[in-house]
Amino acid sequence: MARTQGSHSGITGPKIRETALRLFAQQGYAAVSMRQIAKDVGVQAGALYNYTPDKQSLLFSLMKGHMAELLAAWDAVPPAAGAMERLRTFTGFHIRFHQERPDAVFIAYMELRNLTAENFAVIETLRRDYENGVEGILKEGVEQGVFRISDTKIATLAVIAMLNGVNTWYRSEGRLSLDEVERVYWDMVQKAVSA
Amino acid sequence: MARTQGSHSGITGPKIRETALRLFAQQGYAAVSMRQIAKDVGVQAGALYNYTPDKQSLLFSLMKGHMAELLAAWDAVPPAAGAMERLRTFTGFHIRFHQERPDAVFIAYMELRNLTAENFAVIETLRRDYENGVEGILKEGVEQGVFRISDTKIATLAVIAMLNGVNTWYRSEGRLSLDEVERVYWDMVQKAVSA
DNA sequence: CTTTTATCTGAACGTTTGTTCAGTTACGGT
DNA sequence: ACCGTAACTGAACAAACGTTCAGATAAAAG
Secondary structure, three states, X not given: OOOOOXXXXXXXXXXXXXXXXXXXXXXXXXXXXXXXXXHHHOOOHHHHHHOOOOHHHHHHHHXXXXXXXXXXXXXXXXXXXXXXXXXXXXXXXXHHHHHHOHHHHHHHHXXXXXXXXXXXHHHHHHHHHHHHHHHHHHHHHXXXXXXXXXXXXXXXXXXXXXXXXXXXXXXXXXOOOHHHHHHHHHHHHHHHHEO | OOOOOOOOHHHHHHHHHHHHXXXXXXXXXXXXXXXXXXXXXXXXXXXXXXXXXXXXXXHHHHHHHHHHHHHHHHHHOOOOOOHHHHHHHHHXXXXXXXHHOHHHHHHHHHOHHHOOHHHHHHHHHHHHHHHHXXXXXXXXXXXXXXXXXXXXXHHHHHHHHHHHOHHHHOOOOOOOXXXXXXXXXXXXXXXXXXX
8 A cells, every 4th residue: 555545744744743742741752652643643654754854853843833832822912001911911821822732831841851952952942032021021010119029030930830730730621710710820920929 | 690799789779769760850751761770770670670570660669759758748847836837837848848859859740641540549649638738728827817819729739839840940059049949939929828 | 618598690582662765556737 | 637746555674672580699697
């Protein structure tokens, strides 16, 4: 056999990325074989190499894509007036964006050690960009006197870490709606940074 | 060759556990081979099986040991008077305990998916015990009127997630001392849960 | 000193790994 | 209807995987 019916790079390509994302998140990069990805896609292992030069590039591409999406999405959010409202907007944005992509988030935070040094540096820069955006809000709030924060860098990381925690337990069919989650977290974030 | 000079289970045993802990944390369970652990210990791969029935048991033993240590250490801390002071004590304890064992913490939170279902259940119960201890403090504070929390379960997870974040960036030779870190985080935790 | 036992080696096992590639077939354009 | 090429198969490769075990040697016990 050879080329299969209905085969099309516009279909197989995304399918490979989706499958790899899901499996990497579930089992971890190192624990997933190329053959397993291929099997889930419905193709032989060799076919994967029409879409990625190797396994490492596949991981890197997924992570980079996620970070780029994250930054672009946050860029697209119209900035509210005042640091307090900007932070509230960010809190909601972060919770919702991450809740929609649990697998990508998981990978972006857990598979950094499986990147080559070169690829790691790229992802790290993108993450730093995101963090800097948040720190900008906090700094602005401190200058305006609406926030009281002893160290904006740490506060940035603390806020993000707290919000990331949502992904470890939130399930859409669970006890709380996303609106409620957002409200509860905003209450805590707001108080944590306020004067 | 066979038994080597100076060989002793009291030395090799702990050495294997330390090495496995470090390598699992650095590269991930699936990415570390038994041969790599053995090489770092200075022994042949077969020798490892005098100390663990298999690789999975080694991981489980490390995780269970860590969780048991964590619970015992927190149990040993004398409970302060009042929910506010108890929470402050917890914040300091959690930051310091985890800072002293970055590798074990990393594994306990990242390698859960590599446990068999049976082993996973055990670790999950231990973690739940720890979380329940924190939630107890928060509930008490709410009853006493010193805390205002809309959902103590979520607040528990949020506080722990925030504190766990320290491990992702803290380095002992860094900008801030551990005392400063503790102070900064306590400020945020305290405000986040206060009325 | 002799015997027993704990500890480790070194080779071997069957599987699985990432990756390559010649060959084959379906699709897209003309 | 035909052709060029994009897409895929199936087999193959060397290397690495977890695990087992008979045999060898150092340590501990008598």
